[in-house]
Amino acid sequence: MKHLNWDDLRLLSLIAQEGTLRGAARRAGLSPATLSRRLDQLEEAVGQKLVERHQGGCVPTTFGVDMFALAEQMSDIALEVEHAQARQNASSASGVVRINTDEWLSYFLTTRFAPFHDAYPDVEVEIVTSHRPYNLARREADIAIRPYRPEQLDLVARQVGTLSFGLYGSQAIATRYAAAIANQDWTGVPFVGFDEPRAEFQSDQWLRALPGAPAPWMRCSYGLGILDGVTHGAGLGVLASFLASEAHGLVPAIAHIPELDQAIWLSMHRTVRTTARVRAVVDFVGLLFAQYHEGEG
Structure with a gap:
């Protein structure tokens, strides 16, 4: 058996926890290609295959299961060392x-x-x-x-x-749809929200449940994208109140939505x-x- 790189065993532990090279690479701050190369080096060092790599994820070999267990033990020991250092x-x-x-x-x-x-x-x-x-x-x-x-x-x-959260729009949107906002008639008002993978977020569920409101015509995968869209006149959107108070020119359609606290x-x-x-x-x-x-x- 060649000399082992102990850090590679730490990476092996991450692979065991994530089940995929991509997930383990993200946790380790490495590219999947680099992690794959490190795994190859570890398998070469121990002289046996540790992981069967498939499109859906990683499956450990029989020897890999034993190595995973040892890697987990080493990870736990390393954590105890870090904790001792922190106390010191x-x-x-x-x-x-x-x-x-x-x-x-x-x-x-x-x-x-x-x-x-x-x-x-x-x-x-x-x-x-x-x-x-x-x-x-x-x-x-x-x-x-x-x-x-x-x-x-x-x-x-x-x-x-x-x-806390509120429903906000730009000054242009607030002026254009002033009557509808005052009457809470959301039928013809444009909205900005999260995309479908994030539609289960509480704020997006609230937005999509507004009586008569159309689904957001602009949909974002991240919250600050909603802020950008709302700030630049794309429609009304649910924003954290501290954000809206600091952004220039935003007007509350509903200043506080208690159920989103x-x-x-x-x-x-x-x-x-x-x-x-x-x-x-x-x-x-x-x-x-x-x-x-x-x-x-």
């Missing part, structure tokens, strides 16, 4: 803090985080935007900020605020909650949401 560095406000959140909240953070750098110049912040929640126990991220409370028992969570939860693994860099970020995020709600009042 608990008094040092330096290093990288990764925040996993969704699109609206990502925009909320990135547009407000600049003062943090002045206070903590040695802390680097990575804001990872995804609809899929990252696994905090496996240190895919240090902090998650999501519109629901996590269920994992090893996470520490607290509600940091509430995100989202409780926002910040969560982290219990082993990182006392580290100085994570604590600094958590406190700053709490301050941002407190200021946001003070501004609403």
